[in-house]
Structure formats: C-alpha cells, structure tokens
Amino acid sequence: MSRPTSLSKGMLLSLFAALALTLMPLPDEVSPARPYWVALVLIYWNLEAGRLRHLGQAFALGLLLDLLTGTLLGQHALSLIVISYLTERFRNRLRFFPPWQQAAAIMALLFNDRIVQLWVVGLSGDAWPPWTWWLAPLVGLLLWPWVFLMLDRLRQYERLQKT
C-alpha cells in the first residue's frame, strides 16, 4: 500500500512542524534544553512506518537544519545519520519494547547524540554548553509518548483518507 520511501503529506507536515518548533523562540534559561524535535520525528517515521530510513535522507535533513539554525555545516547532518543508523540497527528490538522502555531507549539515543554534538562543539572551539543542555534528552523522553501518539493519529488519518 504505502511505499516505504515515498514522502507523504503527513510526513512533510510533521517535518515542517519539527523545524518550526526548533526555531521557535524560547526564554534563554530553557532554550538549551530544547528537545531535538527533528530527531524525534525522524525516529518515529523510521521505527513505526519504516520510512525516512535512508541515511541520505537523514543527511539532507541535517544539512537543512544546519542552514536554518546557522550551525556549522554538517553538525546536525552527522548527528542525524548516527541516530538514523542506530535506530535502524536496533529497530526490531525497539519496536516491540513496551512504551516506557522504548522512551528510555530513545533517551539513550538522544543522549548519545549530545555526546556526538559535544565533540563537534568542543573541536570548533565554542564555549562549553551549560548544564541545562544535558536536560534535552530527558525532555525528549517525556515528549516521546506524545509525539508517538500524535504522529500515529496523523498516519492513521492519512491511511483512512487514502482508502
């Protein structure tokens, strides 16, 4: 029915929403703890729908994110391909975890990503991020069930429309 690699309207919508949420202004105190929206959406589509699973797609998405946020070109690309690779690698296991365990695994993924990004930040000579920066995976953990439910609903709705 749905071809695994095709871009659907719902997916584009969710990606745009993730980009918008990433750029959304937040107060300075909490902005370092901003969850990695694009990664959450990417993980969802890979895990549940088997779409957006090509590393090339993750790479392109990362570059777009770099351009939008004015980051060193390639930083988010690197972080997203690592996430995409790991999700794919443990996909079969992750899918059958109970929800809370799955959320914990997502947090581990996001935490790993923080380390990858810290490596880039450290090498490019930027300031060490504040401690709130490490809260982002935790926020991701708390948000995961909601992202999951919302995107599931979106996908279901889309499927109903198609038939």
Next chain:
Amino acid sequence: MNFPAGAWSPATGGDQAARTARLMVYGLLATILMVFDYRGGYVSEIRGRTVVLVEPVLLAVEAPFAFGRRLGEELRTRHELQDRIALIEQQLRTREAALMMLEEFESENAELRRLLEASRRVEVAFRAAELMSIDLNPYSHRVLINRGRRDGLEEGQPVIDADGVIGQVDQLARNSAHVILISDPDHALPVRVRRTDLRTVAYGTGQINSLRLTDLPMNVDLEPGDVLITSGLGGLFPPGLPVAEIRTVTRQAGEAFARAEAKPLGRLDRARHVLVVATYSSVTDEGVDAASDAMESQPQDAGPDSIVEDAEATP
C-alpha cells in the same frame, strides 16, 4: 495498529554491512563539510548563497511570533504609552542639548583638520534593524536581523546597539541577515584603549559576556575599567565606537605576553533594536598604514580566523 501493510522486511546481514559502509561515507562527508565550513572558504560561500533559499522558512516561522509581539504592543494601555512617550521626549531633549555641543565641536574639528591638512573623518550612516525572534543555535554566536540586501546592507558592516558594538553582518539574504557577534571565537576586532591609545585586537571567547586580549606586552599600561573603542584599522568599523570594558589583566610569570579579559558594552544577549552602520568615505591614508602594521603584528596563534583574514586585516 503499528503494522502497516507494506512493512519493510528486517535487514539482513549483508544489508547491515552496506549500511555501515554508507554511514562511514556520510560521516566522512559531514566531517569534511564541517572542516571546510570552519576554515571558511568555498563551503562558507555556498552557505551564504543557500541562506537565500532557506529564508522563506525562517520568515514563515518568524511571522506568527512577530505578530504576537505586535499584538502585545497594541494591547498596551494608553497610560503606559503616554508615560513612555514622556520619558522618551525627556531623553530626546537631553540628547539634543548634548548634540548641540557636539556640533560646535565638529565644526571646530573640521577647521583644525583643514589647518593640519589631515584627511576627513569617516562619514557614517545608521540604519535601524530589529532582531528576529527566531532562536538560532545558541552556541553559534549569530543572530538574525530583519534587514537584508533589499535595505542596502552589505557584508561586513558593523552592528551596534545603544551601548556599543555587537557584531558585524555576516550573511545576507533579501529581507534578513545573519550577524556574527563579537563574542564568536572566530571574530577579531581591532580596538584601541581610550585612555592610553594602545592599539590591539579583541578576540571573541565563545562566551557571550567576555572578550580577550592576548598579545599585550608585559609592561602594558592597562587597568580594569579601561574602555576599549574601535580603532578604525581595517576600514570596516568606523573609529571611536565603544566596544568593551577591561575586567581583569593577568601577567603570568613565564609567559611572553600579558592577557586581559574584557566585558562587551553592547548587550549581546539582550539587545532587541540594533543599528547597522554604513561607512561612506574610504579609509584615510594613516589608517591604511596602520592597518598593514596591525596585520604584521597579528599573533601567530590566531588560528583560522576567517573573519580576521577576510574582513578585518585587509583594508
């Protein structure tokens, strides 16, 4: 419900190996991109071009927040607004009085310069801009302003707020521009100490509230509280704009140079309204000489300071 009909079959061993190889290739590609972008060359140029492409997305995300802010202003009470107008009018009067004195000085200065046959001072014009609400990566030391190529901005133009220098225009799109802050680790700004006329270079540290001066002689006459102003060397920043205030001076025994730390006067993290400075006349002869001096005295360990090379040192 999570099992779509066309579910993709699990990866086999060979597939996995191919995927690992692809990860390596993409990882390498990302690393190469980062290195080139850091060095500032081709990739930075490409990036400058693509900023134009992603601009619509930025503007689309910005629009509702700009509207919200506007709405908030609309909803202010009349009373509040009147208070504010009164305050601003009062400020305007004091400024005008100060300006009258300055005009007197200016004509006197022009007269003296004519007598000395010195070159004319640099003419400047200010263009007001507002920071966009969009959050960029907080570690990139860049902000977005709502003026762009269409408003006649050019790359490298200084950006200041009411208290001092904030940064300079880096990448230009049609209706917006990236501003690189002076606190960016890649940024270097030729400055002068107002009290002693000592010329040096202030580097960004990556921390929003601090700049560092590294190549100072050990016997330098510098004290906490000294104000740094732009020296005008390099030709991009007009001379005399306040930059920072010295916080600490350290003379470590055994080191060849003294170091100092300075606190930027401009409110890098909080400014909402900024001014972009356009410089009209070219650099004076004296300025060119001094700029080449400054270029020679650049420290060896300046690293890949693309801003220094591209924008500052070359007049």
